[in-house]
Amino acid sequence: MLNHDLVFLKRFSMLLVFLGALALGLILFAHYLNGKVVYDKDPGTHQNLLDRIAPVGAVYAGATGAAAQAAAAAAAAAAQTANVPFDGRTDGAEIFNNGPCTGCHTAGVGGAPKLDAAGIGARVAQQGVEELIKKATEGFTGSAGVMPARGGNPALTDDQMKAVVEWMASQSK
Numbered sequence: 001m002l003n004h005d006l007v008f009l010k011r012f013s014m015l016l017v018f019l020g021a022l023a024l025g026l027i028l029f030a031h032y033l034n035g036k037v038v039y040d041k042d043p044g045t046h047q048n049l050l051d052r053i054a055p056v057g058a059v060y061a062g063a064t065g066a067a068a069q070a071a072a073a074a075a076a077a078a079a080q081t082a083n084v085p086f087d088g089r090t091d092g093a094e095i096f097n098n099g100p101c102t103g104c105h106t107a108g109v110g111g112a113p114k115l116d117a118a119g120i121g122a123r124v125a126q127q128g129v130e131e132l133i134k135k136a137t138e139g140f141t142g143s144a145g146v147m148p149a150r151g152g153n154p155a156l157t158d159d160q161m162k163a164v165v166e167w168m169a170s171q172s173k
């Protein structure tokens with residue numbers, strides 16, 4: 001090996017040792033700095049993080065899981081009733097008077113049977129309340145005119161339709 005090769009190797013290895021030491025120093029310095037960082041303790045931030053990483057289809061297991069599942073189901077049910085008219089209440093009078101039904105059935109618009117013995121009362125006698133609930137829910141066209149499904153408000157629930165038709169029947173004696 002020539003002399004100047006040896007000189008080069010010596011200098012080059014010194015350079016490598018120096019760079020290695022420098023890298024190690026920077027690593028230790030970064031580690032030290034990282035220890036000084038104060039992380040955000042805001043509970044809102046923490047909750048946001050949990051929300052972001054929450055599984056889309058949550059899996060529930062064990063007793064805690066059952067409780068969490070019940071809570072999730074209750075929250076879902078609450079969210080659903082929020083979109084239902086009258087907040088999901090099944091007060092027949094309230095639904096009739098504030099819903100679509102009164103528009104036709106109070107004055108008998110378009111052949112709609114009124115809330116009297118000759119109107120809804122006669123139909124209860126002929127068909128029975130259950131049948132009226134079914135037809136009012138599904139909608140139908142009869143000889144008198146068109147009864148739109150759920151009075152034209154598809155958001156009314158089955159329970160609400162049952163309640164309002166039963167109330168109409170009770171008012172038509």
Ligand code: HEC
Nearest residue numbers: 100101104111112132135136142143144145146147150151
């Ligand atoms: C656009 C007008 C209109 C609205 C709104 C309306 N109805 Fe009717 N409804 C009718 C007509 C017309 C008939 C009679 C159809 C026939 O027999 O030819 C009828 C019939 C009925 C009957 C008797 C069904 C049968 O089998 O004889 C019931 C019960 C009833 N409606 C309930 C309701 C309820 C409850 C609502 C509100 C959620 C409602 N209607 C809203 C027009 C309407």
